[in-house]
Amino acid sequence: MKKAFLVCGFCALIFSAACSGKKTDSLPVEYSRILKSDSRSGEPTHRWFYFTDAGFKEIDVPRNAPKVQKKPWTEAVRITSSVLIDGTGYFFVNKLGLLVCPPASGMQKEGIASKTLLVKNPDFFSDFAAGSLFGIDNVPVFNLYTNSIFASREKNGSDSAEREKSDAVLIGYDKENRDFFPLLYRKDFPRTGKAELRELFFIDDMWYVLLKETGEQRTDFYAYSFDTPEAFTGMLRKNRTAAGTEPVRPNLIFKEIGVHEFRQKIRPLDASFLPGRLKALLEPVPSEVPWYLEYRSDCSLSPRRFVRREHAPNPRQAYAVSEEPYSAAFFEDGTFFFAGTLPMKHVVNEGKTTAFKLPRLSAGYTYSYALIAGSTLFAAWEETAFFETGRSGFVAVNLEKILYESED
Template identity: 25%
Template sequence: MFTVLSALALLFASCTNKSAEAENINKPENQESPAIPITSAWYYFTQDETLEVSALKKINSPDEAPRTDFLPWTEAIRVSGLGLMYDPPLFLVNKAGILPAFTIDEEPKIEVKSEFYAKTADGFYKTDVGSLIRLYTNTIFSPVIQDESPSRLLRYNSVNGELLSLITPKTFNLENTSQLSALEFNKKWFTAFKTEKNDHVSFDYFSFFSFEELLKGNYFKISQEEFINASSPIVSDEDGIDKILQQTQKNVKAEFFSEDLNTKQVIFYQNSKNSYKGDFEITASVCEFKAEDKIKALLLETGELFYFEPQTQEWEELKLPKLPENFIYTYFIIKNGAIISAWEEQNFFETGRSGLLVYKIR
């Protein structure tokens, strides 16, 4: 009996070893596990001490971004506008330059612009002479450079990245120290200039039909009332955005961007029964993207993303990763099935750390 059992044991061990050898032979060498797809990526803005080198550095979360001094939002490096008329769309980065939208697998690269260092960059404008960027100086925090206008409109060439100074206060026969404080479009262009001289502040308002006509000297001086009426914010929306804003149960200030618009539009939503009195509790961004099947999306500062799905004709809701306390989401772009959203640390009217989140939504 012992002999039979021993023989069976040897036979079983032999079969087991051969089976293991067969598995080893069939198993490819250096077999790697399937790559896990990247679904999100965090970046923060950084500058050197001279403010002449700006970059985005990768981190695991906003908490990992090095702490920095809080600065007035006009003086801080942060996303301050969008250019949806370009492909790819562009982020305007205050005190740094211009950042094209990128995929989650690409390395973001800022087109550094020295013109931005000493001024505040605010907004792209779609005009008959090309896309313009407004630069101005917050004279409370930044000195005005001698013999240089504190504000101007620059034409941006997306092919070679060049910036050309096109409009200054002298275009309107104003003193060189006047500030271009506002530029709006409502069937025609409206602009406001602020002049500070000997502790006295004055304003001038103008309208014109096109920049080509303006450069020929064809413009009109208008009253403050006419400018205010032409630049008043939108108080309602026909595409269902009101229903989304109502869910916040707060007063909301939203900025609406589209490649069809000459400028961004400001939407004030009043959630109380009282009329709007200039205060709002949270902010939001609304964007319309033609390249992405005409997607329209709304992002609240808290990270709730609502986007209109063309196939279902319904608004879909998605929650972006929760930010640390006192951080908010701001401007965003949706491209290639992902959202690229700016974020920043806030303290009243000051900004600390800032950066971008790339997050797959499809």
């Protein structure tokens, strides 16, 4: 658990690799400083967790988690998206539920991530694939979709109420009661017959949806934009749960658009449109390194996506988050960038970008979504093989120890 995040001489190594043009397993980047991961108090700086069919458990390293049958990524237990709302981090875990990471100091009484919990509901999650997380009206909202290639859309069983509940495609999370409530059903969209929800995005205060309709001879796709004139989650929840009344169809304003227009709307922006803070944060990354970045801020309703060198092969997947006191970015190889300050702490490295590296994962494993809750960095990991996923989980990192004890 005390494995070092970085090794001495790493900067020299990546400079020589960049100059020679040779490929390396690590992201070629100039580090502003070398940071240590071991704590002088002898306490671990990070803890690993893996997902089970019922929740999550701690493990020493990911490769020692119990083996599971590899499944297509839409059917496997894995983190598919994240959102940050009022300092609390939320991860959407496919087939299980919502992983809630409250903001807390790394010096928690019961250790790193001791306040993290997984909220489950098999009625919603077991038969559908997890989509994206949104922060709408300060409420975590997520969509579900059907992958007809690997799973049947219809829920087994004859209970019509259960089938109706399982047909929900947009769901909100009740933070007080730790429960879920449906917002939209498949029947609320146009072409309600055999149409399946394929993609759903929220961009510039407008929803964009792609529906798929499979016939005997052909498969058609239909794209729409839609909006509501009222507060979204409040209006929908009131209509769906009004006591003694039949739930009414929401007042949604749909406009059919072409599939090409849909693709253009959801297309990631060029890196030149990055917010100034992120540009400064990622300045150490050499310009020849291509990447695809998903950015979340604490007040954002949905992720913003950016790409550098769009048509270059093998772009690095990255995730960026920011709040008023800091900005941070995390790459799939475990490279982490930080600028700013943690709660109740001074500014790190005089405000300049600081970088460190999470422990190297075994071959066949990769990092994915990441966010910061309080002073804890949460990063997802998973075992991958082409289009399939095996073991998966997350690591919780005590950023206080990493960023501040190294300065002493």
